[in-house]
Amino acid sequence: MRIEQLTFTRFLAAITIVIFHYGKKSFLFNNKYVEYIFFNASVFVSYFFILSGFVMIAAYSHRSEISSKEYYLNRFARIYPLYFLAILIVFILQIRLREIDLLGLVLNILMIQSWVPSKMLSINPPGWSLSVELIFYLLFPFLFNKLFKRISFKSLAVYIISFWILSQIVYHLFFDYKIDNKYLLLNGNPIMHLNEFLIGNLAGLFFVKYLKDKKANYDFFILVLFGLVALSLKFPIGLHFHNGLLAVFFVPLIILISINNGLITKMFKKKAFVFLGEISYGIYILQHPIYSLISAYSVNKYFNISDPTIVFLLRLILLIVVSAFLYVFVEKPLRNRMKSKRNFLEFTNENEKSIKCI
Numbered sequence: 001m002r003i004e005q006l007t008f009t010r011f012l013a014a015i016t017i018v019i020f021h022y023g024k025k026s027f028l029f030n031n032k033y034v035e036y037i038f039f040n041a042s043v044f045v046s047y048f049f050i051l052s053g054f055v056m057i058a059a060y061s062h063r064s065e066i067s068s069k070e071y072y073l074n075r076f077a078r079i080y081p082l083y084f085l086a087i088l089i090v091f092i093l094q095i096r097l098r099e100i101d102l103l104g105l106v107l108n109i110l111m112i113q114s115w116v117p118s119k120m121l122s123i124n125p126p127g128w129s130l131s132v133e134l135i136f137y138l139l140f141p142f143l144f145n146k147l148f149k150r151i152s153f154k155s156l157a158v159y160i161i162s163f164w165i166l167s168q169i170v171y172h173l174f175f176d177y178k179i180d181n182k183y184l185l186l187n188g189n190p191i192m193h194l195n196e197f198l199i200g201n202l203a204g205l206f207f208v209k210y211l212k213d214k215k216a217n218y219d220f221f222i223l224v225l226f227g228l229v230a231l232s233l234k235f236p237i238g239l240h241f242h243n244g245l246l247a248v249f250f251v252p253l254i255i256l257i258s259i260n261n262g263l264i265t266k267m268f269k270k271k272a273f274v275f276l277g278e279i280s281y282g283i284y285i286l287q288h289p290i291y292s293l294i295s296a297y298s299v300n301k302y303f304n305i306s307d308p309t310i311v312f313l314l315r316l317i318l319l320i321v322v323s324a325f326l327y328v329f330v331e332k333p334l335r336n337r338m339k340s341k342r343n344f345l346e347f348t349n350e351n352e353k354s355i356k357c358i
Contacts, residue, residue, distance in 0.1 A: 001058045001212070003258050005268040006051065007277030013048060014280040016041040017126075018287045018316065025308035036234040043233070043241040045129050046196055048284075050250050052133060053200020054207070056140055057148070058258075061208040064149065068141040075137045077338045079130060081330055082285050084109070086124045089289035094123075120188040124288050128188050135190040136197040143201065153209055160195075160202045164244065167195035171243040187242045196244035203251045211259050219262035225253040275324075282323030282331070290319045 020041035023029045029038040060066055087108050094100050104122030107113040114120050114131035121128060148156065174186055186192055229249050232241065239245060257265065267273065294315050300306045305314070 001061055001208075003055070003058055004274050005257055005260070005265045006055065006254065007280075008268040008273040009254075009257065009277070010048070010051065010280040011273070011276040011283070013044040014284040015316075016044050017284065018319070021126075021287060022291050022315070023312045026312050028309055037230055040233045040241075043246060046193075046242065046244050046246055047250050048129065049132070049136070049193055049196035050200040050203070050244065050247055051254060052136060053197040053202075054204040054251075054254050055200075056144075057201050057204025057208060060144060061204070066141045066144050071141050072137070074335075074338055077334045078331070079133070079137075079281075081334060082282055082326060083111070083127060083130055085326075086127065086285050086289045089286075090124050090292065093289075093292055114188045114190055117188060124285070126284055126288055130285065132188070132190040132193050135194070139194075143198075148201065148205060153205055156205065157202060160198045164195040164199050164247065167192065167243060168245055172240060175240050192243055196247065199244060199247045199251060200254075203255060207255055207258055211255060214259055215261045216259065217262035218256040218260040219264050222253065222256050222260060222262075222264055225249050225256070229253075276320075279320070279323040279327040282326050283319055286323060286326075287319060290322060291315055294318060 016038060019029050019038045024039065029035060087105070091100075091105055101119075101122050104113065104119045107116055107119050108123040108127055108131075111127075111131045111134045113122055114128045120131075151159075171186060171192060229246060232239075232246060232249065257268070296306075296308075296311050296315075299311050299314060305311055
């Protein structure tokens, strides 16, 4: 099941994270009206994790079982080519600057850098979240086949919500202690983020089981939830949101957008917006390589442009163009090739079964 209106939300989250990393000097974002959103936009990585859990369930809900091999190949084809390209670009830049980090390079290639706090942000800093996602992907076939299909929804809800609550308590307790590299230890560790993926899975199961056919206009409630997220970032009241606490807003937001048939969904389902959502992975994973290749210094030196807003927007446009190009000529062809290969294998297997029956 493909829920197209959710795709554009990935673009919105990816752009806010790019602004968080590179747009803080622009007057567009560095002002009293919106800075509390964009200066705290790193929390939208949690949205990615929750959305990933939700979408996985929606995508495979029609199956009785998931083939681990097929699933892993699909995930590899979808994620790794651009992930590796980003590493390659940054490594070439490191060679030019003679700042080679070989350990960081190896950990990044193996997608395990998030397990080593001192190397979590090495090579390509946004890649840490893919290192976390890798654990989700490795676990998902087992969770789907052995748990989600065999345990009642009510029992799953109790287990997953309890784990989510426990994760919030542990996370906040640790934040009160003076620990070296506390941010990296807590915010980068995959185990600390597992609750987000699982709560997304639970939301997906709830959607598929009870809500997928309950279409209505939920525009007002969606806007209210957007407002509540903004208010939470403006008034955190001592809470920490990097471990999925905002699931209380993200989960209903994802569900309502999925069953909405109002103006917001009609707009989000337009082809241009869906396409932007499709290229959001490239925007996210390539932001550091592109902004490193085209530095603010280079823009000023070669084009005599120093205004932070113009410089940021020029680099952002380039990032979007490169991501779109790679999606059309790399990501999509690879995905189609994998799909064709899978269909061929399924056809061959069915024929073999038929012959054996005869």
